[in-house]
Amino acid sequence: xxxxxxxxxxxxxxxxxxxxxxxxxxxxxEIYTYIFYRVSDxxxxxxxxxxxxxxxxxxxxxxxxxxxxxxxxxxxxxxKLVVDYYRTHDISDQLTFKDRLLGRNQHEPEGPxxxxxxLNYFQRALRHLDEQQKHVIILRLVEGRSIQDIxxxxxxxxxxxxxxxxxxxxxxxxxxxxxxxx
Amino acid sequence: xxxxxxxxxxxxxxxRIDRGESLQDVLESYPxxxxxLEPLVRAALMGRRLPKPVPSKDGFRTGKNMLLAEMNxxxxxNSFRQKGSGPALSRLTGRWLGSITKLLQAKRTxxxxxxxxxxxxxxxxxxxxxxxxxxxxxxxxxxxxxYDLKLGLEQTRAxxxxxxxxxxxxxxxxxxxxLSEVEILLEEGRQEEVEFGGVIEKKGExxxxxxxxxxxxxxxxxxxxxxxxxxxxxVAATTLEDGNLQASDxxxxxxxxxxxxxxxxxxxxxxxxxDKEEKDKDKDKDK
Numbered sequence: 001x002x003x004x005x006x007x008x009x010x011x012x013x014x015x016x017x018x019x020x021x022x023x024x025x026x027x028x029x030e031i032y033t034y035i036f037y038r039v040s041d042x043x044x045x046x047x048x049x050x051x052x053x054x055x056x057x058x059x060x061x062x063x064x065x066x067x068x069x070x071x072x073x074x075x076x077x078x079x080k081l082v083v084d085y086y087r088t089h090d091i092s093d094q095l096t097f098k099d100r101l102l103g104r105n106q107h108e109p110e111g112p113x114x115x116x117x118x119l120n121y122f123q124r125a126l127r128h129l130d131e132q133q134k135h136v137i138i139l140r141l142v143e144g145r146s147i148q149d150i151x152x153x154x155x156x157x158x159x160x161x162x163x164x165x166x167x168x169x170x171x172x173x174x175x176x177x178x179x180x181x182x
Numbered sequence: 183x184x185x186x187x188x189x190x191x192x193x194x195x196x197x198r199i200d201r202g203e204s205l206q207d208v209l210e211s212y213p214x215x216x217x218x219l220e221p222l223v224r225a226a227l228m229g230r231r232l233p234k235p236v237p238s239k240d241g242f243r244t245g246k247n248m249l250l251a252e253m254n255x256x257x258x259x260n261s262f263r264q265k266g267s268g269p270a271l272s273r274l275t276g277r278w279l280g281s282i283t284k285l286l287q288a289k290r291t292x293x294x295x296x297x298x299x300x301x302x303x304x305x306x307x308x309x310x311x312x313x314x315x316x317x318x319x320x321x322x323x324x325x326x327x328x329y330d331l332k333l334g335l336e337q338t339r340a341x342x343x344x345x346x347x348x349x350x351x352x353x354x355x356x357x358x359x360x361l362s363e364v365e366i367l368l369e370e371g372r373q374e375e376v377e378f379g380g381v382i383e384k385k386g387e388x389x390x391x392x393x394x395x396x397x398x399x400x401x402x403x404x405x406x407x408x409x410x411x412x413x414x415x416x417v418a419a420t421t422l423e424d425g426n427l428q429a430s431d432x433x434x435x436x437x438x439x440x441x442x443x444x445x446x447x448x449x450x451x452x453x454x455x456x457d458k459e460e461k462d463k464d465k466d467k468d469k
Contacts, residue, residue, distance in 0.1 A: 015257050017250060024246050028237070036235040046241030053249050057256070059369060062321055068371060076371050076425040083396060122228050132424075141229030144200075147193060155371060155423035159186070166189035166222075172229070173221035 005070055013060050020060075024053050027071055030143065031078050037126065037138050038082045048085060052078045072153045079135065125175045133168035140165055191215065195223050323363050325374040364395060367421040376427075379416050379435055382409060390432070392417055397429045409434060 011019035031052050036045040055077050063073075126134055132154070139150045147165070151158045195208045205223060209216050322328040336356050343349045360378040367374050380393025390397050397419060409415060414435040420428050 015253065017253055020249060020253055021246060024249050028242060028245065029234070032237045033234055037232075042235065042238070043241075045235070046237055046245065049237070049241075050245035050248050053245065054252050055369070057249060057252055059366065061256075062366070063370065073369070073371065077369050079425055080365075080368060087391070087394075122225075122232065137229060140196075141226060142232050142234060144230075155425075162189040162193050163185065166185065166192055169192065169222040169225050172225040177221050 006065060009060075009063075009065055009070060012057075013063065020057060023056075023070065027074055028053075030071060031074050033142060034075065034078055034135070034138055035082060037123070037142065038134065039085065040123065044085075048078070048081055052081055055081070068155075069152065072155065075135070075153055079131065083131070122172070125172050128171055128175060129168050133164050133171070136161055136164045137168045137172075188215070188218070192219065192222055195219060196226055199223070199227070323367055323372070323374070324376050325367075325372065361393060361395065364419075364421060364427065368425050368427060371423045371425055372421060373423050374421050375418070375430075376421055377416065377418050379414065382411050382413050382415060385409075385411055390429075392432075395427060397427050397432070399429045399432065 008019050008022055012023055028049065032045055032049045035048045035052070036042065039045055039048065052074060056074060059077075126137065129137065135154060136150060139145045139153065140147070145153070147158050147161050150156075151161045154161070156164075191212055195212075198208050199205065205227070208223070209220060212219060320332060322332050336359075340349065340352055340356070343352050357379060360376070361380070364376050364378055367376065378393070378395075380395070382390060382392055383394070384391040388398060388400060390399055392415060397417060409432065415432050416435050417429060418431040420430060422428055
């Protein structure tokens with residue numbers, strides 16, 4: 001966490017509206033991108049992103065500023081919120097083994113790339129990955145972050161992140177080959 | 183080739199493409215691995231083409247307004263920390279300290295001789311310190327210095343609550359408090375050992391849901407195979423920095439009354455066995 005980020009956080013903890021607003025503006029896009037690729041719906045992603053920042057605000061007075069970045073904290077809140085969202089709506093963002101065998105797909109994403117079949121397919125293929133693999137793929141490929149950055153953000157070693165990326169790409173590669181959409 | 187080395191090579195390919203090299207150039211560096219690398223790198227390139235979704239202006243504005251409105255609500259109930267100090271309680275401490283300093287400085291007006299004055303001040307400080315510590319412990323989490331004090335106070339409160347219904351309400355409130363502590367630790371990404379109780383809602387291969395909380399279970403966790411969905415269980419677990427909860431032990435919750443009854447039965451049985459042994463010994467002596 002750099003000194004400006006820390007100062008911003010302390011000001012927000014003291015109830016400074018402008019500091020809280022700046023935190024929202026700085027990290028809104030990242031959190032929205034992550035949630036969008038998890039829920040595949042623009043409106044739901046906007047609502048859930050707003051809830052992430054509300055939760056951050058409620059935790060602020062008791063939050064202990066450690067070395068970790070605010071974004072890392074926000075990703076943790078967002079990840080938990082998405083899990084809660086799927087649980088309370090009694091749906092899954094992952095295909096069951098039976099679904100995969102039968103080639104079913106429960107919720108087709110209505111992302112911003114519907115006109116491009118291959119990309120749309122890739123979005124659907126993301127659903128075959130587990131939660132951590134998805135997170136790494138979104139951060140690495142969509143956000144374009146480095147392995148080192150991702151390791152810091154999700155509190156894992158660089159080796160663990162490379163392994164997650166490798167496993168995710170092996171799954172995606174198999175599916176992409178199978179569909180021959182490349 | 184092992185996975186670790188392959189993952190390093192894959193990452194090297196992706197980094198070089200990021201720097202502007204072509205797919206062909208990158209793959210030519212590892213001809214023996216071309217068959218395995220190519221589909222993975224192509225999949226990654228496809229992922230790179232995924233656009234960053236653009237939120238609507240309305241969504242952004244509404245989100246920010248919700249945040250600021252919540253901030254107003256929190257300001258009205260003084261939830262925020264005071265500028266340049268710790269929690270809001272420090273204001274109160276400041277006033278108390280001001281009064282104490284005045285008491286120490288007032289030589290004539292109080293009429294107390296210095297040693298008594300210091301005794302009074304000492305007593306006040308102990309009382310105020312105790313009050314502040316107890317208050318601060320209420321928001322402490324597992325791993326905090328004051329957490330043991332919080333647990334001790336809860337037990338004391340439960341001990342002195344004699345009304346059956348009030349006691350049940352208190353136990354429920356304490357259980358809810360344990361769950362909210364776990365949620366806060368997970369959100370803050372702190373690694374701490376926690377304990378809580380609840381009903382098993384879902385059982386997956388590696389993740390169980392217990393009272394709404396996802397718990398990772400693996401071969402290390404001391405799992406009892408009799409545990410079914412709907413069973414009341416006690417969970418011992420560790421909150422991890424990546425926001426996951428790793429179980430170390432999940433066991434069926436034992437009701438205190440049932441436990442007491444079982445203890446009593448065991449004691450009676452032990453006593454009977456001892457009596458029997460003594461009688462047998464006496465018989466042997468007689469023989």
